[in-house]
Amino acid sequence: QVQLVQSGSELKEPGASVKVSCKASGYTFNRNEMNWVRQAPGQGLEWMGWISTTTGNPANAQGFTGRFVFSLDISGRTAYLEIFNLKAEDTAVYYCVRGLDSADGPGIDYWGQGTLVTVSS
Amino acid sequence: QSALTQPASVSGSPGQSITISCTGTSSDVGGYNYVSWYQQHPGKAPKLIIYGVSRRPSGISNRFSGSKSGNTASLTISGLQGEDEADYYCISYTSSVTLVFGGGTKLTVL
Numbered sequence: 001q002v003q004l005v006q007s008g009s010e011l012k013e014p015g016a017s018v019k020v021s022c023k024a025s026g027y028t029f030n031r032n033e034m035n036w037v038r039q040a041p042g043q044g045l046e047w048m049g050w051i052s053t054t055t056g057n058p059a060n061a062q063g064f065t066g067r068f069v070f071s072l073d074i075s076g077r078t079a080y081l082e083i084f085n086l087k088a089e090d091t092a093v094y095y096c097v098r099g100l101d102s103a104d105g106p107g108i109d110y111w112g113q114g115t116l117v118t119v120s121s
Numbered sequence: 122q123s124a125l126t127q128p129a130s131v132s133g134s135p136g137q138s139i140t141i142s143c144t145g146t147s148s149d150v151g152g153y154n155y156v157s158w159y160q161q162h163p164g165k166a167p168k169l170i171i172y173g174v175s176r177r178p179s180g181i182s183n184r185f186s187g188s189k190s191g192n193t194a195s196l197t198i199s200g201l202q203g204e205d206e207a208d209y210y211c212i213s214y215t216s217s218v219t220l221v222f223g224g225g226t227k228l229t230v231l
Contacts, residue, residue, distance in 0.1 A: 044225040106214040107157045111166040
């Protein structure tokens with residue numbers, strides 16, 4: 001079965017960086033894009049962007065450019081989200097989410113369990 | 122890209138049906154049949170319940186159904202059960218080759 005297992009919670013100081021991992025299993029890794037979604041405490045879901053698992057090309061949504069970097073280790077079936085120069089407002093749960101099969105059109109289906117990133121001094 | 126518009130909350134009694142709307146524009150909901158819905162229980166990751174406007178993934182109850190008219194998509198839950206109490210989010214593909222979520226709707230089962 002499809003599984004996305006994310007790395008554990010992180011506590012970082014403002015200005016630091018964090019790298020969240022997402023290891024995939026149960027499907028052919030390079031057949032589906034990998035997306036990232038943010039959920040701030042008590043708030044809704046925000047789509048951050050996606051990365052192609054065939055080309056490695058990322059596409060960041062507005063509001064998630066510059067400090068937010070998506071990357072892959074294809075042989076390790078792992079996607080990464082790195083956030084630089086962390087700010088208090090980056091405190092949130094970050095989810096990796098698999099893209100739908102291409103035949104089903106654009107969208108997202110299976111979710112990782114989420115990684116809580118807390119930014120505080 | 123502005124978030125899609127969902128009601129903040131809806132409620133219903135066990136056994137009843139409820140509908141949650143998701144309103145966008147012709148550049149997203151109205152322009153494509155790529156609307157999905159997710160259910161999120163507190164402290165849990167969201168779960169896909171509808172994709173492609175009206176398609177149900179394997180294992181999802183047929184009490185959940187989706188539809189679309191113009192720029193508004195809808196999720197209907199029939200035969201409400203206590204376990205349906207959760208937050209529900211819609212998402213749509215957009216003409217900018219992005220995805221955009223709705224603001225979320227809290228469903229309360231009375």
